Amino acid sequence: MQSEFRAETDTTDRLTTVTVTGELDLVSAPVLERELERAYGLDADVILLDLRGLGFMDSTGLHLLVKAQQRAEEAGRRLALTRGGEQVQRLLDLTGVADLVRIVESPEALLEADRAPDGP
Amino acid sequence: MSSAAGEALGLDSELMSDINTAVSEACNNVIQHAYSDAPGPFSVDLVATATGLEAQIRDHGRGIREAAPDHDGLKVGLALMSAVADRAEFIRAPDGGTEVRLCFRDAAGAGTASGELSSEASDPPQVWQARVPTGLSGDIVLTVSPVELLAPVLGRIGRALAPSAGFSLDRCADVYLVTDALGAHAERAAESTSISVALGARDQLLEFAVSPLRAGTSRRLGGDAAGLRRPEPLKSLTDELTVSDAGGHELLRVAMRDQRRSL
Numbered sequence: 001m002q003s004e005f006r007a008e009t010d011t012t013d014r015l016t017t018v019t020v021t022g023e024l025d026l027v028s029a030p031v032l033e034r035e036l037e038r039a040y041g042l043d044a045d046v047i048l049l050d051l052r053g054l055g056f057m058d059s060t061g062l063h064l065l066v067k068a069q070q071r072a073e074e075a076g077r078r079l080a081l082t083r084g085g086e087q088v089q090r091l092l093d094l095t096g097v098a099d100l101v102r103i104v105e106s107p108e109a110l111l112e113a114d115r116a117p118d119g120p
Numbered sequence: 121m122s123s124a125a126g127e128a129l130g131l132d133s134e135l136m137s138d139i140n141t142a143v144s145e146a147c148n149n150v151i152q153h154a155y156s157d158a159p160g161p162f163s164v165d166l167v168a169t170a171t172g173l174e175a176q177i178r179d180h181g182r183g184i185r186e187a188a189p190d191h192d193g194l195k196v197g198l199a200l201m202s203a204v205a206d207r208a209e210f211i212r213a214p215d216g217g218t219e220v221r222l223c224f225r226d227a228a229g230a231g232t233a234s235g236e237l238s239s240e241a242s243d244p245p246q247v248w249q250a251r252v253p254t255g256l257s258g259d260i261v262l263t264v265s266p267v268e269l270l271a272p273v274l275g276r277i278g279r280a281l282a283p284s285a286g287f288s289l290d291r292c293a294d295v296y297l298v299t300d301a302l303g304a305h306a307e308r309a310a311e312s313t314s315i316s317v318a319l320g321a322r323d324q325l326l327e328f329a330v331s332p333l334r335a336g337t338s339r340r341l342g343g344d345a346a347g348l349r350r351p352e353p354l355k356s357l358t359d360e361l362t363v364s365d366a367g368g369h370e371l372l373r374v375a376m377r378d379q380r381r382s383l
Contacts, residue, residue, distance in 0.1 A: 004293045026148055027283050027292045056276075058144045059196040087137040094203040095196070 006053075007035040009042075014114075016044040017107055021053030024061030024088075032061075036068050040075040046114070047077050048107055051084030057091055065092075069101050078102070080110050129168060129268050135226050138204035139166070139173060140276050145197040146177040146220050147260070147280035153194055154181025154218065166264045166273060167314075172206070172226040173269075180217040258318030258329065259284070265314035271303025274317060278326065285321035291378040295326070297353035298376060305354075306330055309337035311369050324378045332369030339363045341372065 005022035016039045020032060039047050049068065051057075065081070072079035080102040083089055092098040104110040143164060150162045162179035202208040205222040213219050262277055264270050278295040287295075306315045311332040320327040341354060341361060354361060360375040 005289060022293075023279070025144065025279065026151075027279060027287075027289060031289060056140070056144075058141065058148060059200050060148065062200070063196055086134070087141060090134070090137065090204075091141065091200065095199065 005031060007032045009035055009039055011039075011042050011044055014044055015046050015048055015107070015111065016042045017048045017050055019050040019053065023056040024054055024064070025056065025058045026060050029060045029064050033064060036064075036071070040071060040077060045077060046080060046110070047072055048080050048082065048104075048110055050082045050107065051088055052082050052106075054084040054088050057084065057088045062091055062095060062097060065101065066097060080104055082106055082110075129266065131168070131173070131226050135172065135224055136272055139175065139224060140273060141204050142201045142208075142222050142224075143175060143177070143273050144276045144280055145201050146175075146222075147277050149194060149197050149220075150177065150179045150181065150218075151280060151284060154179040156182065160259070162260055164260060164262045164273075164277065166262070166269050168266055168269060173224045175205075175220075175222040175224070177220040177222075178213065178217065180213070180215050183212055183216050183218055258320040258327065260319040261316060262319065263314060263316040267306050267310040267313065267315045270306050270315055270317065271300050274299040274303055274328075278319060278328070281319055281321045282326055285326045285378070286324050287326065287378045291376070294353075294357045294376065298328070298357050298374065301353040302328055302330055302372075302374070305338070305341065305372070306333070309333045309370075326376045327373065328375075329371055329373045331366050331371040333372055335365075335368065335370055338370045338372040 005024070005028035006020070007028075008019050010017045010019065018032075018035055018039050022028065024032060036047075036049075049065070069079050081092075082104055084092075089098070092101075092103070104113065143166070146164070147162075150160075154160060154162065160179065160181055162177060162181075165174075165176045167174050198210070201220065201222060204224075206225045207221075207223040209219075209221040211219040211221065260277060260281060262270075262274065264273065275296040278299045279292055282292045282295050302317070306317075311334050315333075316331055318327075318329040320329075341363070354374060357376065358374045359377045359379075360373070362373045364371050364373070
């Protein structure tokens with residue numbers, strides 16, 4: 001049962017992490033939108049949307065992720081995602097959104113990659 | 121979301137997940153776009169076939185083109201349905217509404233070695249006539265066959281509809297618990313191999329009417345006179361539960377209100 005939706009923000013000087021759990025759909029998308037808007041206003045350059053606890057996403061959620069990517073750029077931030085559940089990843093792959101957004105396995109992997117001298 | 125029912129039917133989890141994706145998108149489209157002002161009636165039929173599943177979603181609204189031709193969300197939804205289904209057809213119904221037909225092949229099922237859908241195999245003419253005359257009416261009438269398909273899809277449909285009732289996020293989270301309990305009851309008590317659920321949404325009220333159920337199977341949910349209690353979610357998360365006779369079968373109706381909304 002993954003119906004309880006939560007979006008929580010945690011920030012350090014380098015990274016703002018928005019952790020999303022439950023299902024991202026018509027009901028919950030506005031909650032995440034508000035949380036992301038708050039994240040753009042924080043200092044960290046990189047915003048990580050942690051989808052590992054996300055069990056389901058519909059096109060409303062997908063649309064929100066695409067908008068979030070654009071919005072992050074406008075705010076001078078970089079957006080990355082951690083891989084979500086099977087259905088979430090399938091949606092990202094099928095629609096090509098997986099190619100547009102940076103996807104990492106974990107927050108640690110993101111920090112690690114950014115630390116590497118030849119990192120993106 | 122549990123795919124236990126899908127597994128029980130021998131359907132793989134990716135297929136059940138795709139069906140949920142597509143059915144959610146179809147419902148979202150109808151709820152957001154088919155009717156100009158408020159959600160209008162539509163039906164969802166889901167039938168397991170020898171090779172997978174067939175879904176049909178019909179509304180009597182204004183048609184996809186007129187609804188929101190440049191709406192990004194609508195486009196993404198249609199693209200998603202087309203992507204997850206092996207075949208997707210969007211048909212303009214004579215009344216101006218839209219009929220979406222989706223065909224899913226079960227990768228684990230027989231005859232899918234090629235992964236291709238031959239026109240011969242993709243044409244099961246009986247499926248679209250397999251409608252159960254239950255006399256149910258609501259914003260959405262969902263009919264599934266076999267009954268085990270109910271629980272996996274009813275939750276998503278309920279959740280797609282809940283915002284139309286003005287439900288808060290917290291109350292929306294309860295919808296799955298109720299739909300799972302209804303699905304479990306339907307599996308035990310269905311009169312035949314198919315079951316229908318009418319869903320209705322209005323001001324802070326979400327209603328589910330389930331039929332046809334075998335006579336005498338639902339009355340005991342209404343109280344504990346026979347020492348048999350309502351399954352917990354139907355007891356604690358619903359506000360009304362009534363059982364009535366529908367032509368020799370039972371019709372179970374439960375209603376959820378969003379009481380917390382007024383706080």
